[in-house]
Amino acid sequence: MPKYKIIARQMMRKINSDDMKQGDKLASIEELMKYFDVGKNTIIQVLTLLERQGYIYQVRGSGNFVRKHRRHGYINILEANGFQSTLQGFRLGSEMLDLKIIKPNTEVMANLDITAEEDVYYVKRLRSIEGRKFAVERSYYVKDIVPYLNQEIVEESIFRYLMEDLKLKPGFTDHFLRVGKLNQENAELLNLNTGDPTAFLESIYYLENGQPFDYSKVLYHYEETQFFIQGTNNMEL
Amino acid sequence: MPKYKIIARQMMRKINSDDMKQGDKLASIEELMKYFDVGKNTIIQVLTLLERQGYIYQVRGSGNFVRKHRRHGYINILEANGFQSTLQGFRLGSEMLDLKIIKPNTEVMANLDITAEEDVYYVKRLRSIEGRKFAVERSYYVKDIVPYLNQEIVEESIFRYLMEDLKLKPGFTDHFLRVGKLNQENAELLNLNTGDPTAFLESIYYLENGQPFDYSKVLYHYEETQFFIQGTNNMEL
DNA sequence: AAGTGGTCTAGACCACTGT
DNA sequence: CAGTGGTCTAGACCACTTT
Known part of the structure; x- marks a missing residue:
């Protein structure tokens, strides 16, 4: 682990603690250089991160x-x-509704950038928070990259399994969000009425090397979910 | 404008052109150093950006x-x-529905971090794309920071006015998104039915120095809008 | 004017990928 | 092993904010 990440972690813990609140001033770069005994660029890297x-x-x-x-x-x-x-402190659950290996349809092929011959894992889950259903998730995993899944993994955290056990390195992500009306099937799963509003989030996850490995479609319960997106300085370009 | 921004701009134009597609490899850092005649750290800054x-x-x-x-x-x-x-190439419009100076209510005070005595501009706009209504926006601007607004500015681009004319420097942003049902007033404005779904986006815009200056609440037409969020490498922390 | 952050260089050395 | 990216330093100089 490089120095700048170690220092960043340490400072993040400090900032997250109740010691510090919005607007509090950090030590100056020079002080941080001395305190951590590193060069200026390293501190700059920390602050950028x-x-x-x-x-x-x-x-x-x-x-x-x-x-x-x-x-x-x-x-x-x-x-x-x-x-x-983000939801730490809440009790989260995942109920597996379906798990099978299939051939991709056109939509899945396009989003995972694979051919019709490659196998994918299809996972359908009902997700809950504090015992309340809040989302239906349908995911497709490229089997070449994720060779094995079972109920235990799927009801725990798939991402933890991918990262810690399979040692996959996630790179970047594209998210597409729309709003729409629930059809009967999904409404029943979420204990809502047909035609009720829902947030529909499609996500494509890529490995570090740019290869897509997961295409997920999630329908959120409109009363149970709210999203937060943080924008950072875009500077003039 | 620093070197790394100039180079970044140039490379962004190149990447945006049709010459390059997903997965194309860029020149190596060493080549870029020679080509632009700069040091390694400068190229690293460009690539990070x-x-x-x-x-x-x-x-x-x-x-x-x-x-x-x-x-x-x-x-x-x-x-x-x-x-x-993001929507370049589309014809965008803004119709002003209301514009006045008011005292903030509790909600506005909290989000803009001001007292009950400070004035705010209240702006209500109906936004359209290609002639189709797609959003109702209600915004509050801190008058100390935005001392003047008129119909012309509001129907053009408020943000362009703030940045180019008032020389404000936007820093960061917090966005909060929920899904819900339209009430009668907003449904009528968007030519939808009461109870139809909508995306409700609250945004707080801060200046470079951390001071909030704009609190906006926008209701989007569910058939006309879809959102894109790009995730970049979060690395292990 | 003093304090503080931002950009940039040159060079050393490390870590990973691909052949 | 060669190629390529990542981290780090020390130091110079510039730009902005604060007093």
Whole structure:
């Protein structure tokens, strides 16, 4: 683990603690250099990372300041999988409704960038929070990359299994979100009425090397879910 | 404008052109150093920026590759204001429904971090794309920061006015998104029926120095809008 | 003017990928 | 092993904010 990540972790813990609140000023770069005994660029790397992760904001000529929003219970959409982090403290559950190996249809082929001959795992899950159903998820995993899944994995955390056991390295993600009306099947699964509103989120997950391995379609219960998206300085380009 | 931004711009134009497609490999860092006649760290800064903006993905020991998603017509939620960029090529309109100076209520006070005595501009707009109504927006601007607004500005681009004329420097943003049912007033504005689904997006815009200046609540037409959110490598922390 | 952050260089060395 | 990206340093100089 490189120095700048170790330092960043440490500072993130500090910022997350109750010691610090929105607008609090961090130590200056020079002080941080001395304290951690590293060069300036390393501190800059740390601060860039913290800024990008939404922990701080940087003000030229003035200092670095803690950034904290005040709302709780929102799903950070960029962590919509592995939402353990944003929804920590809530009791989450996953009920497996279906699990099988299939050949992809056109939609799945296009989104996972595979041919009709390649196998995919199809997983259908009902997700709950504090015992309340909040989402129906249909996911497709490229079998060449995810060679094995079972009920136990699927009802625990698939992403933890992929990362820790299969040692897959997730790279980037594309999310597409629409709003629509529930059909009968999905309404029944969520204990809602046909025609009720829903957030429909499609996500494509790519490995570090750019290969897509997971295409997920999730329908959220409109009364149980709210999303949070953090924007960082886009600077003038 | 620093070197790394100039180079980044140039490379972004190149990547956006039809010359390059998803997965194409960029020149190596050493080649880029020679070509642009700059040091390694400067190129690294460029690549970090491009990666963060979703233009490329980086693969250690292998190279940098073009990232392009294939869907069009989606609003990049991180550019939900100033969506000219994501929806370029579409004809956008803004009809002013209301514009006045008011005292903030509790909700506005909390989100803009102001007292009950400070004035805010209240702006209500109906936004359209290609002549079709797609969103109702209610925004609150801190008058101390935005001292003047009129119909012309409001029907053009408020953000362009803030940045170019008032020289405000936007910093970061918090977005909160929920799904719900339209009430009668908003349904009528969007030519929909009461109870139809809608995406409800609340956004707080902060200046570079961390001060909030704009609190916006937008209701989107569920048939006319879809959102795109790009996730970049979160690395292990 | 002093304090603080931002950009940039040159060079060293490490870590990973691909052949 | 060669190619390529990632981390890190020390130091110079610039730009902005604050007092």
